[in-house]
Amino acid sequence: CATIEEPxxxxxxxxxxxxxxxxDVILEYKxxxxxxQPKLLEINYSPDCHRACxxxxxxxxxxxxxxxxxxxxxxDIVDISS
Numbered sequence: 001c002a003t004i005e006e007p008x009x010x011x012x013x014x015x016x017x018x019x020x021x022x023x024d025v026i027l028e029y030k031x032x033x034x035x036x037q038p039k040l041l042e043i044n045y046s047p048d049c050h051r052a053c054x055x056x057x058x059x060x061x062x063x064x065x066x067x068x069x070x071x072x073x074x075x076d077i078v079d080i081s082s
Contacts, residue, residue, distance in 0.1 A: 018068065020063060062076060
């Protein structure tokens with residue numbers, strides 16, 4: 001993985017670099033007991049967030065706070081980095 005190694009073998013870190021990615025998933029019922037298996041369809045860079053903004057009026061404010069202000073104390077923000 002290019003982010004594991006330090007330069008020149010991998011990418012260096014850049015503290016001013018930010019990006020937004022989304023994951024498209026579908027949920028499949030595995031059996032009659034209603035067990036659900038998520039299936040990853042694709043990962044998108046710089047996604048269209050119209051639906052998220054329509055459903056969650058604070059969506060862009062939350063994204064901005066996480067990406068540029070390092071504010072992750074919002075109850076709707078979940079840290080999945082570890």
